[in-house]
Amino acid sequence: MSESQPKTAEDLFHFLDGLGIEHKTKSHEPVFTVAESVALRDEIPGGHTKNLFVKDKKDNYFLLTVEEHATVDLKTVHQVIGAASKVSFGKPEKLMEYLGVIPGAVTAFGAINDTGGNVKMILDEELMKFDIVNCHPLSNDATTSIASRDLLRFMEATGHEPLVLKVTA
Numbered sequence: 001m002s003e004s005q006p007k008t009a010e011d012l013f014h015f016l017d018g019l020g021i022e023h024k025t026k027s028h029e030p031v032f033t034v035a036e037s038v039a040l041r042d043e044i045p046g047g048h049t050k051n052l053f054v055k056d057k058k059d060n061y062f063l064l065t066v067e068e069h070a071t072v073d074l075k076t077v078h079q080v081i082g083a084a085s086k087v088s089f090g091k092p093e094k095l096m097e098y099l100g101v102i103p104g105a106v107t108a109f110g111a112i113n114d115t116g117g118n119v120k121m122i123l124d125e126e127l128m129k130f131d132i133v134n135c136h137p138l139s140n141d142a143t144t145s146i147a148s149r150d151l152l153r154f155m156e157a158t159g160h161e162p163l164v165l166k167v168t169a
Helices: 009-018 034-040 077-081 092-099 108-113 148-157
Strands: 023-027 047-055 061-067 119-124 132-135 142-147 163-165
Touching: 009 023, 009 108, 009 142, 009 148, 047 092, 061 077, 061 092, 061 108, 077 163, 092 108, 108 119, 108 132, 108 148, 119 148, 132 148, 142 148
Parallel strands: 047 132, 061 119, 119 163
Antiparallel strands: 023 142, 047 061, 132 142
16 A cells, blocks of 8 residues: 555554554444434444534644534634634645545544644544544544544554644634
8 A cells, every 4th residue: 555545444443453442433324414424323422523624824734623513613713723824624635635534524533644744633622521532434434433532542643742622612
């Protein structure tokens, strides 16, 4: 596999296993929005995520991972996350280049593909209050459950220093 090839769910699970991180994955029909994924809530306990891939005017990229029903004020969040300006959504090409995922499959686990450290990972403190956090395993046809503390360990193992900040209203 070449370096430009994004890692797969199997690569992710192998990486988590290598770190001794317990994880559980449930396959389901592809979901592209929080609204489509709500039907899975009874089957998958824990905090469910919504991810915003944003950039500032200096092309600094951020991934905001928040609880699925949380509201993020895009006009002011730059002040909290340390962006150089107000933020806008990153382009799908950069999302694939940096995190190895397509729109609709954005996930904190994308950190495994960001080997160049191009994206600052931001985890909302409200989300991190859940014992279990649920994220797509690099595709939107499954949900992987992981302990919130292990999500931090995963991020650090990918070379990222995740910031736990209050980014939601």
